[in-house]
Amino acid sequence: MGLPSAYGAAERVAGSAADKAADETSARATVALADLRALGEAYRRAMETAAATPETRAAMEVFVAEFSAAVQRCLTEGAGDEEIAAAVAPLRDALGSSPLIRRGQRQDRGHPGDFEMIEYLLSGRNDAEPGTLAWQIDSYLQDSAITRQHRNKIAHQAGLIRRTLSGTSADGGGRRVLLVACGGAADLRAVEPELFAAGDLVVLNDVDADALEYARAALPPATALHTAVEPGNVLQALPALERHGPYDLVLAGGLFDYLPDRYARLLIAYAMTRLCVPGGDFHFSNIAAGNPFAHLMKYLADWPLIERTRQDVEDLVRAAAPHQTARLSVGADQTGYTLLARLTRAAAPVRSG
The missing domain is CATH 1.20.1270 (Substrate Binding Domain Of Dnak; Chain:A; Domain 2)
Structure with a gap:
């Protein structure tokens, strides 16, 4: 007892x-x-x-x-x-006087970081009344590192597309590029149309059909001739995207900011086994851990992001496609706020006679 x-x-x-x-x-x-x-x-x-x-x-x-x-x-x-x-x-309500913050709060297109918000950030413009505090707030935000990283990503991605179109396709045919969650395709719009040759194709994917319509209308006509669109959530659209491939370059700029690990691994595995040609590249970006604007974005502008470290990105790749990835590098843009990952698909094994 x-x-x-x-x-x-x-x-x-x-x-x-x-x-x-x-x-x-x-x-x-x-x-x-x-x-x-x-x-x-x-x-x-x-x-x-x-x-x-x-x-x-x-x-x-x-x-x-x-x-x-x-x-x-x-x-x-x-x-x-x-x-x-x-x-x-x-x-939060008071800061709604800022057009930029108000765009985040309202989420007119049903999700944060929609193509209209990104186009506004890329434009650098300020829709507030000059001389007001709201104007000063938006001026500060448009010149801040958290906004510059968006512009840096677009410039980086445009450079990758140029490099792909300036080289030869891994399979000897026309060069193929896939832009995942492309929004208004600002990166493709910055690429010179004369780089395209017969047989080249850029496939645009986005969950927002209006974003794809905007992109097609804003592209130079000569570039638009080399594009196709596949609307829908990328994870649901993967079979349709695969039918246009395989691709020399797959780009996912900003998408990983919203993808939980499970879905990020799924996309990496699919890119390294089904979307990229052997020797082709999959590039994606991810907001870096330690972003000093994270709490402001989440609690005042309703724009939460999934942050990752370089180690987190490397762990995702190792878990998703360790044997299919011939090369992995993780850098950062000039602000240090965005990680830039490059994965190269391993070459197909040589079969003996």
């Missing part, structure tokens, strides 16, 4: 200690959330009276740093996403 009694007493002590620890964690989270709410309210009030001044840019940099630190503290103390969202709701 003594052993069960002692065991029960120990269990009650352990349970009491666990409850106490949970209460302490909850108290710390409550304090962190209160501090975040106060910070947001202070900035919201400041926005009501502030005007655009030359000093506003420096103030925005301070705001991004302070807001990010306050959110991170909430997460560290165990606060949930819904609690954080509720704490910053007044500030």
